[in-house]
């Protein structure tokens with residue numbers, strides 16, 4: 001479990017327990033100052049940078065896209081970029097995001113609900129991401145049952161269980177999503193499980209206790 005201590009996120013997990021990684025969501029920062037904001041959260045101990053890409057179609061909001069990610073990469077050449085792709089037809093952006101994040105570690109997390117009939121099937125999207133050298137995450141919205149992941153969990157590196165409706169920062173953590181985390185963790189002891197939305201000092205314990213080990217920290 002990680003807690004803020006003297007301006008740093010300090011892990012409090014006993015040695016035998018799974019340690020949480022903290023991934024600040026850059027959606028919460030001054031996007032006109034993205035590079036220096038990214039450097040300061042990394043200096044404060046952030047494990048990865050969570051980049052919320054929104055297309056205004058899969059979610060009713062827009063944020064930034066791969067050109068911004070490419071510019072940011074020049075300033076943080078060694079950072080791990082965790083791209084949360086809230087976009088329809090996620091296969092269409094894989095090549096662009098791979099080109100924008102190259103040089104150090106990156107993850108492309110697509111929403112299971114966004115894969116459309118006439119594009120690749122889910123396994124095809126996973127393969128496309130991997131073929132482009134990125135780790136693979138798959139996300140589900142609060143309203144999607146965890147059983148919807150059963151055919152894909154074994155193929156991916158990480159599962160993101162959204163704890164808010166995707167599209168906006170600053171929303172309230174939804175504790176009723178924790179049983180999904182618990183179910184995933186009991187079935188998959190070594191899987192990376194991420195939670196995203198309304199995480200902060202008052203909600204991180206519930207998420208870690210349920211079995212999440214990747215914590216997106218945004219506005220709270």
Ligand SMILES: O=C(CO)[C@H](O)[C@H](O)COP(=O)(O)O
Nearest residue numbers: 166167169170197198218219
């Ligand atoms: O995916 C997201 C919104 O769709 C953001 O990553 C998430 O909301 C983080 O921000 P906050 O902690 O403020 O909720």
Ligand SMILES: [Fe+2]
Nearest residue numbers: 025052084196
């Ligand atoms: Fe996110």
